[in-house]
Amino acid sequence: MSVPSQLWPLVLVFVAGGVVALQAPTNGILARAGGSPVLAALVSFAVGMAVLIVILLAAGHRWTAQPFLALPWYAWLGGFYGALYVAVAAYAVPRVGLGVFVTIGIAGQLLVALWLDHLGALGMPREPINLGRLAGVCLVFAGVFLVRRGA
Numbered sequence: 182m183s184v185p186s187q188l189w190p191l192v193l194v195f196v197a198g199g200v201v202a203l204q205a206p207t208n209g210i211l212a213r214a215g216g217s218p219v220l221a222a223l224v225s226f227a228v229g230m231a232v233l234i235v236i237l238l239a240a241g242h243r244w245t246a247q248p249f250l251a252l253p254w255y256a257w258l259g260g261f262y263g264a265l266y267v268a269v270a271a272y273a274v275p276r277v278g279l280g281v282f283v284t285i286g287i288a289g290q291l292l293v294a295l296w297l298d299h300l301g302a303l304g305m306p307r308e309p310i311n312l313g314r315l316a317g318v319c320l321v322f323a324g325v326f327l328v329r330r331g332a
Contacts, residue, residue, distance in 0.1 A: 202283055205270035218271035225267050226260075255303070284325045291318045 204225075211221035237244075249256075266286075274282045295314055301307030308314075 205274045208271040209274045212271035218268045221271040222268040280328045284328045288321050288325050
């Protein structure tokens with residue numbers, strides 16, 4: 182049974198979300214072993230970089246720095262955001278639990294996503310905030326509360 186091409190991005194996002202849930206506790210293991218969530222993030226990113234280099238080379242992709250030189254300064258911040266997330270996950274998951282970490286993280290992602298969509302920031306199509314979108318975020322926050330309380 183094949184997945185229709187328009188569903189592939191959704192399937193990949195679903196799988197990536199599951200992998201994020203796996204990433205946090207495995208980075209917690211690294212943090213305990215190394216005694217530092219920052220060291221855990223560094224090890225995690227080093228492994229990730231090695232994997233990406235192998236995939237890039239195996240795909241036969243050749244690159245140059247030229248297309249990146251004209252980018253605005255904020256285009257370079259993705260690695261910072263990722264490093265912050267991984268270090269916070271390595272620190273927070275053993276203290277608050279994986280379910281709470283993931284649900285609070287999703288709530289934060291949704292709020293920032295709504296704001297960026299509303300502004301049409303960072304090259305995103307403009308999608309104004311409306312009652313339905315706000316209601317969806319409120320439901321996620323209700324989920325955070327329920328997961329945190331265990332009720």
